[in-house]
Amino acid sequence: MVDETEKGTARILIVDDEESLRLTFEMFLTREGYGMVRTAATYPEALAAVRQQEFDLIISDIVLEGASGTDLLREIRAAGIECPVVMITGFPNLETAAEAVRLGAFDYLPKPINKESLLHFTRQALKQWRLLQEKKRLEAENQRFRHYLETVFRSVRDAIITVDNDLRIVQLNDTAREWLKIGKDSDLTLGTMAGELGEACRRDVQKVLRSHEEVREHRVECMKPGDSERILSINAAPLQDGAGIFKGVALVARDVTGEAETNVKGRRCRFHRFIGCSPAMQALYTLIENVGKVDTAVLITGESGTGKELAAEALHAESPRRNQPLIKVDCTAIPEELMESELFGHRKGSFTGADRDRMGRILQADGGTLFLDEIGDISPRMQLRLLRFLQEKTFYPVGRDQPIQVDVRVIAATNADLRQKVTDGTFREDLYFRLRVMELR
Structure with a gap:
């Protein structure tokens, strides 16, 4: 089908020496919503029209004053114009049909022509034209992309x-x-x-x-x-x-x-985005390599500015999930009232301002890794929701009754002493141990 937008932009030329047919075809197509319908009564008028502007479809009678529709079709193709051409005749025969097809006519339509036939052939011809244009666009795009890759490949x-x-x-x-x-x-x-x-x-x-x-x-x-x-x-x-x-x-x-x-005495001085040759850095590199391969939750602890996010990126890069997304969430940057929707997503209309469905960060990380930075700052309510997610690997977006199951590795980081927070009663002990299956300090 040709959608309404394409109808409005379609450019159609009708060529017929019978004024009544020209005007009738023009009326049918215009009322159907086709935006620009132009007519020509003679072969010279038609040639002048196609030289003045581009058309998406040409509908031409095969019999014209002083020439024929096949002459027009031959001129059109010789000029490199590729839009579909539908030929119309009141005296169909095999010879003229074969000639029209040989010259590249889209189809051959015998008179009398009713409104339904005209609109049907118009839709089909424009559909083929759009597909041909899209194919050419993709081929040109692929060619440019191939040349670009070849240039990079060579250089x-x-x-x-x-x-x-x-x-x-x-x-x-x-x-x-x-x-x-x-x-x-x-x-x-x-x-x-x-x-x-x-x-x-x-x-x-x-x-x-x-x-x-x-x-x-x-x-x-x-x-x-x-x-x-x-x-x-x-x-x-x-x-x-x-x-x-x-x-x-x-x-x-x-x-x-x-x-x-x-490097110093065979030590690695670079590892992913880390830089450092000290024994402590060598131990960290080895630990990240080993822990990265184990598909389990990891807790990264350390003061601000010590590279916890770099460690999370390196763990993801060393894991079997490296080709899947790494989704980062800064828990301190999201207001408490938005945290649930940010992590778990929501359905349209689930609360004031929810004007569309929203995919949460957890679903975005499906198949990959979810990095929760500054996990120690989340509220008790969010601690409980996160605990349930870690236990069941399923969650409910805000406003949805059916659970969603995902495959996500969780890496959390904090500059706080979570052990002390557990002792103080401000952080759940069960969540702490769920997050701290393995720990990087």
Whole structure:
């Protein structure tokens, strides 16, 4: 169907040497809501019209004074005009129909034509035209996007390689060709990857093909062409299509020699957004790596400004949920009366000002991680609602009777002494232990 907005913007040209038909068709289409309907009585008038402006549909009699509708159709197509053309005739025959179709007519409509037939063919022709325009728009957009990606692919300084399930190299950029010594005419298989880097890449690709799991930060020492010994970091990940079907492996190798040289005696000085080489930081990095892989609640404690949010981001990045959302909630920034709606969402009309349904932060985090910053400041009522959610993994949006079940990992942070708050009776002990399955200090 053509919606009302499209009707209002549709530009239609009617070409017929019978004035009564022109005016009747114009009246039918205008009353139906089509915004701009123009008429032409002769072949020259029609040519002048299509040269003056663009049309979305042309409806033309096949018999015109001094020419024919097929002549007009031929001129239209020769000018590169692609809009649908519906041909009308009072004497249909196979030869004229075949000629019209060969020239690209949308359809062939015999007289007499009633209102329903005219409107039906108009709707169908405009629908096809809109679909064709949308297809062209998407193709042009995809082409621009492909050119952009190819530019990035060629210019990036890291080596990038994609390999299919049969160990054939599908794509590689110039950096990869240089580092792996693969010539332009070389056989693009894993066997063409030479040296220590090539061997490391082969092992990582084969590992991902077997396990369908990522290889991360595999560091190798090798000689780059025309250079001294370098340290390269390899990351390899499964390639999947939109349906989740495994298609191969994407591999990226990055020169980290400069970064490695800044490390102190082999220690990591950078970890996600953390910077630090001290023994305490090394212990924290290891703890985050280990805790991140365990799908359970974590409580992060520490003074303000000590990096609790960075720790939450790192835990999420190290977890199996890394490709799902990380939703952050600053409990001190949300007024008490809005906290319930902010976390659990609400239905339209559930309270004054609820003019539409709202998805809460918990539902936004479904499949991923919910980070509750400054958890020690929430009210007793919210403590109870949060406890029930942690126990049951279900919740009720404000104004809804049916529960919603989600799969969410909760990471909480506070600069308060929650143990003391429990002793003082201002924080629930059962919620404290639900949040503190594991703790980072």
